[in-house]
């Protein structure tokens with residue numbers, strides 16, 4: 001059966017119709033989804049009902065599964081599944097991370113030198129309102145940059161700091177073990193990278209994590225990052241996802257930022273996330289290094 005998809009809200013995101021992710025898909029269907037993903041960056045599947053094993057199996061068809069540094073947010077059953085939730089276990093301990101409040105614009109894994117850039121979120125429990133998640137397309141934004149901003153970023157290297165990311169988290173998510181600290185030293189990535197197939201360019205930076213730009217004063221670096229953030233997050237580059245229970249949304253962190261709106265902390269919210277190393281020969285994959 002061929003894959004059919006449709007545009008979402010006139011944005012770059014697409015919904016894929018009439019597939020059941022708990023069933024084995026044909027290799028031609030996976031190939032078709034890969035091609036759509038590499039191009040559009042955000043794919044939504046509605047009305048799914050998946051076990052953790054089924055979610056992990058579906059994800060692994062697109063790249064190598066990754067265990068992220070935040071092992072404290074992992075599912076007790078599968079270390080490659082991250083739990084995004086405000087729920088607590090019987091002992092009152094949080095069952096995951098990033099459970100509450102607004103999350104500022106960021107891109108996952110950019111605080112490591114070789115980020116696994118593919119991600120999927122599967123929605124299991126949702127608040128009645130709020131908690132909308134938005135994605136901003138840094139390929140479209142780069143192509144629309146005014147000449148002066150394009151000249152300011154081309155050839156530049158950003159410095160990425162997990163410590164900066166943590167400062168924006170609530171107290172529970174901010175507390176990390178020595179082991180996680182050791183795994184998250186500052187790293188660098190070029191602020192602009194090129195798609196291996198189309199040759200198109202995208203920005204790669206993270207307003208919550210990029211703490212400076214090499215060979216620029218802190219003031220100039222901060223001002224340039226602020227200008228980029230406000231340019232790239234204009235409505236014309238953004239898709240806003242209103243979650244429904246059963247949604248699986250996959251996105252490419254190589255050229256997208258995302259953020260989440262606030263929601264009522266008294267209401268339950270539970271999503272499960274996988275992280276996948278996307279292949280460099282068909283996706284924007286940043287090439288980083290440890291910071292000096």
Ligand SMILES: O=C(O)CCC(=O)C(=O)O
Pocket residue numbers: 084098103108131132133258259260271273
């Ligand atoms: O909870 C959400 O909707 C988004 C979570 C998120 O930002 C992440 O998993 O990186």
